[in-house]
Amino acid sequence: MSISGGFVELAGLVEITSEAELRDVVGEPLPRVRDKARPALHEVDRQWLAASPFCLVATSAADGSCDVSPKGDPAGFTLVLDERTIAIPERPGNRRADGYRNVLANPHVGLIYFLPGRGDTLRVNGRARLVRDAPFFDDMVVKGHRPILALVVEVQEVFHHCAKAFLRSGLWKPETWQPDAAPSRPQIAKLLERPGDSLAELERYYGDQYAKHLY
Template sequence: MTDEGHRIESVEQLRALVGEPLPRVRDKVRTSLHELDRQWIAASPFCVVSTAGADGRCDSSPKGDPAGFVKVLDDTTLALPERKGNKRVDGYLNVLENPHVGLLFVVPGRGDTLRVNGRAHLVSDAPWFDEMEVEGHRPVLALVVEVEEVFFHCAKAFMRSRLWHPATWDPMAVGSRPQIAKALERPEDSVEELERYYGEQYSTGLY
């Protein structure tokens, strides 16, 4: 077994290492959406949805669509559309057991992010589904989130990672999507078949 090092097992141990947050950081959490939050959500084409089941097992799922795909229903309610996918719905299964969710909204090129925590439920249809239509397709369902906490997160993680710096990008440092699928998911298919599948037609069938 790998040596895990010195494990931290108490709040006191943790605080002794990292210290206490400044009052302005501690108190920046709000319970409803500000106009600036609305603007950020309208500009965001990408959101990560984090959930946990009744047994504590966690899932983080990326969601993406044209900017503004997440609909603000009111100052304390958001709705995220679900498009057709692989049908695993791990996060949605979690929500049926445990409604607590965490959202992270990203705006390309920006280092800061918007975090929203709340309670969620699923709906199969609503009057505003028509407003979520993309390329003639309405959502399969929607995740409705009742906001409990909302705040902006600083840019240091993006600055350290240099995520938006193209000079640091190296997409060929890991196997291609067809290579990964061949090794781990679809060993019965040839690499050539997988390259065709993940080629141009893959991007034309998003909706």
């Protein structure tokens, strides 16, 4: 094994190093796909956001290091402030704040919104800022709790994405689910994060009580 240009050299790789080479492999997008991105939310996008309980937020630090964080709440948790601005509430979590630290250094974000059972997704790209309080926080109250902060995103690009990845993976087909194929969350914590705690303690921590501390 050797290292070249910061990458580990692996035998047999045929690397793509230019957009021309990339296009030789993947081809050119159809005009309707290439041109489908819009700079503002359509009413259909608003309906999607009102129905979506989950999204992924992708960020990058100034040095290029990346993070993708899941965000979820009751459907409609993302507040549409206007056709070019949305806000995502933050709830108590592990306090790493990886994505938020990235936003402080580099405001560009990418979002993917899911509807459970649907293969297509809504993509939103834009510029984000962190807000510790605002009047609209009152519209984000869940179970009596206001968000601890919000990610306010200025929409620059929005479009709907096709279902091929979900169809190939069978993601929403319960008959393909194998939740026990990997170690349980308590087992992972014991192996990698909290070796000093007993498995019984961790099973209690991640058991029925865990869901009682979401807010």
